[in-house]
Amino acid sequence: DIQMTQSPSSLYASVGDRVTITCRASQNINKYLNWYQQKPGKAPKLLIYAASHLQSGVPSRFTGSGSGTDFTLTISSLQPEDFATYSCQQSYSNFRSFGQGTKVEIK
Amino acid sequence: QVQLQESGPRLVKPSQTLSLTCTVSGGSVNTGDCFWTWIRQHPGKGLEWIGSVYHSGDTNYNPSLNTRVTLSVDTSNNQVSLKLTSVTAADTAVYFCARDPLLVVPAARRGAFDIWGQGTMVTVSS
Numbered sequence: 027d028i029q030m031t032q033s034p035s036s037l038y039a040s041v042g043d044r045v046t047i048t049c050r051a052s053q054n055i056n057k058y059l060n061w062y063q064q065k066p067g068k069a070p071k072l073l074i075y076a077a078s079h080l081q082s083g084v085p086s087r088f089t090g091s092g093s094g095t096d097f098t099l100t101i102s103s104l105q106p107e108d109f110a111t112y113s114c115q116q117s118y119s120n121f122r123s124f125g126q127g128t129k130v131e132i133k
Numbered sequence: 134q135v136q137l138q139e140s141g142p143r144l145v146k147p148s149q150t151l152s153l154t155c156t157v158s159g160g161s162v163n164t165g166d167c168f169w170t171w172i173r174q175h176p177g178k179g180l181e182w183i184g185s186v187y188h189s190g191d192t193n194y195n196p197s198l199n200t201r202v203t204l205s206v207d208t209s210n211n212q213v214s215l216k217l218t219s220v221t222a223a224d225t226a227v228y229f230c231a232r233d234p235l236l237v238v239p240a241a242r243r244g245a246f247d248i249w250g251q252g253t254m255v256t257v258s259s
Contacts, residue, residue, distance in 0.1 A: 027196055060245040062180075069229055069249035070180065076241035113180055117244020120193045122170070122233070126179040 028052055028116050032125035038133040045101040047128045049114035052095075058118035059097045061090055064111045064127075073112075074099065104130070135160035137230050137250035145224075145257050151217040155230030155250060162211045163188045168233035169213040170246065171204060173226040181226075185233055186213060220257045227252045 029052035039045050049059065057077040062070035072081045074090035077097055087102040101108055109132055114125040141153035155169065162169065168185035175181070184194035186204035194202050203216045213230060231246040 057241075058244060062246075064180075069231075069252055070246070071249075072245050072247050075245035079239070079241055081245075081247075115180075115182075115246070117233075120168075120185070121195070122182040122185070122244070124172075124180040124182060 027121050028055065028119050028123050030114055030116055030123050030125040032112075032114055032128050034128060035126065036129040036131060038131050039104050040133045041104055041106055043104045043133075045104050045108075045130060047099045047112055047130075049092075049097045049099070049125050050095055051097075051116055051118075054094050055116045055118035057093045058116055059090075059092065060115045060117060061088075061099045062113045062115065063108075064113065070113065101130075135232060135248050137232065137248060139228060139230050139250045139253040141253060141255070143253070143255060145220055145255060146259050147221055147257055148219055151215070151220050151224060151255055151257070153215045153228055153230075153253065153255070155213040155215075157211050157213065161208075162206055162213060163208040165189075166234060166236045168193075168235065169204075169206065170231045170233045171213075171215045172229045172231055172246070174229070174252075175223075175226045183215065183217075183228075222257050225255065225257045227254050 031050045059077045061074040064070040078090045089100045111127045111129045113127045136158045138156045145151045170185040171183040186192045201218045229252045230250045232248040
């Protein structure tokens, strides 16, 4: 099975900051990488699919990049509603798997 | 618009079987367009993929749960079910059902969980 590793596990940032989260796959997954945002008590919400494609309705301050084993999620200018946990997920294998999540907290 | 709703007992005793149902509304569970998937989240932890089921009954399971989990589709009630046997406190978690699209436009969105239920918290305790 494919292991997904995110870093950092948490970070502190201020409104307006640029934030970058990384996700590494244990093997080549091409561009089959998706990102989710989750707020407390809620289901995850799809942000980015296929590494770099923005899901409909997601603000353009979210961007994704990468291919192969290394991927990044960038928030260009952090907004108050962006404080949440972000998770990556591979869809290269039918045996799906997630990263452990990155919690973005207010500095 | 497809919506998903999980239901089932909130409290399960150790060694018993956890049984949850995901009711699909606004669409048919009997479709080749997607996998129906269960995902769980232990308190304060990350998301864990449990497994997926196709409308034909074909399944894929997380290897760490493979010996205890069964997913199935009930087309008459438009539901997807999860059974997890021999539960312990380690199975205490929020359980989500989600749609894993296979035939989707754009095709790049394949495998990205686009619709989720609200989740249901299940506690394993005597």
